[in-house]
Amino acid sequence: xxxxxxxxxxxxxxxxxxxxxxxxxxxxxxxxxxxxxxxxxxxxxxxxxxxxxxx
Numbered sequence: 391x392x393x394x395x396x397x398x399x400x401x402x403x404x405x406x407x408x409x410x411x412x413x414x415x416x417x418x419x420x421x422x423x424x425x426x427x428x429x430x431x432x433x434x435x436x437x438x439x440x441x442x443x444x445x
Contacts, residue, residue: 396439403432 394402410425 399432399435399439403429403436406432 406425406429410422410429413422413425415422
């Protein structure tokens with residue numbers, strides 16, 4: 391994900407959040423977990439970049 395600009399990373403995170411919110415964990419648990427994992431990976435990348443900027 392290092393090749394994404396900060397703006398692209400944020401946009402991908404927001405799209406993942408919206409997709410996650412639209413999938414019911416009861417009826418589509420696999421898809422919900424997949425989107426949850428993608429969201430978490432993007433969030434971790436944002437945090438990594440923020441901590442790198444602070445150093």
